[in-house]
Amino acid sequence: MYRTLADLGADVIKIEAIQYPDWWRGVDRRPAYVEEQMYEMKPEFCVMNRNKRGITLDLTRPQGLSLAKRLLAGADIAVSNYSVDVLPKLGLGYDVLRTLNPRLVVMSMSAFGTNSLYRNCRAYGSTLEQGSGLPSVIGNPGDPPVMSHIAFGDAVGGLNGCAAVLVALIRPHHRTRTVH
Structure with a gap:
């Protein structure tokens, strides 16, 4: 729903809790993955959250x-x-x-x-x-x-x-x- 609204031009702000991250980010918690913020670049996460802004x-x-x-x-x-x-x-x-x-x-x-x-x-x-x-x-x-x-x-x-x-x-x- 949010992605469709964003694709249609809505300014979507996704509120996410750091305690419960979007599962499209994956569960990799290795230091390099976290330090490099790879959870922001995971292709599945980027596709599912395209055109949205996010805040924790x-x-x-x-x-x-x-x-x-x-x-x-x-x-x-x-x-x-x-x-x-x-x-x-x-x-x-x-x-x-x-x-x-x-x-x-x-x-x-x-x-x-x-x-x-x-x-x-x-x-x-x-x-x-x-x-x-x-x-x-x-x-x-x-x-x-x-x-x-x-x-x-x-x-x-x-x-x-x-x-x-x-x-x-x-x-x-x-x-x-x-x-x-």
């Missing part, structure tokens, strides 16, 4: 939270792919964001949504693949379910999320109400 913030510290709030006060869109309770626990729940910036379009892309039975489950694309039932239709009839090992949920969810926030931006009356 610790949202559990007052300084990080304050800077995030300053960024959000001037933003058009805020997108979160955390599980549903993370931002409220950090002091960035919808009620706070709405007060900071009443025009802000907020998109929560938690794996199983805010109202489902599985709302508290954290997931990646492969988890969503299992939850969707896709493995039951891949492979040969009569054989056990087969994983595709392609995180379809990430790409499809991102494109649908992008479309949703673009509609919300071009239809201003959507900004005055929310659906939970």
Whole structure:
């Protein structure tokens, strides 16, 4: 979603926690890799994060939270792919964001949504693949379910999320109400 918005010309600022780096950076922690900042140059990371700006913030510290709030006060869109309770626990729940910036379009892309039975489950694309039932239709009839090992949920969810926030931006009356 973020990459698509950036590709379309949006000024995307990705907030990343140093404690939980983007997994596209890899997990190489050898001194030379870190000292040379090779994690910024990994081809997969650069492709997935093209056209975006990035900042590292610790949202559990007052300084990080304050800077995030300053960024959000001037933003058009805020997108979160955390599980549903993370931002409220950090002091960035919808009620706070709405007060900071009443025009802000907020998109929560938690794996199983805010109202489902599985709302508290954290997931990646492969988890969503299992939850969707896709493995039951891949492979040969009569054989056990087969994983595709392609995180379809990430790409499809991102494109649908992008479309949703673009509609919300071009239809201003959507900004005055929310659906939970």
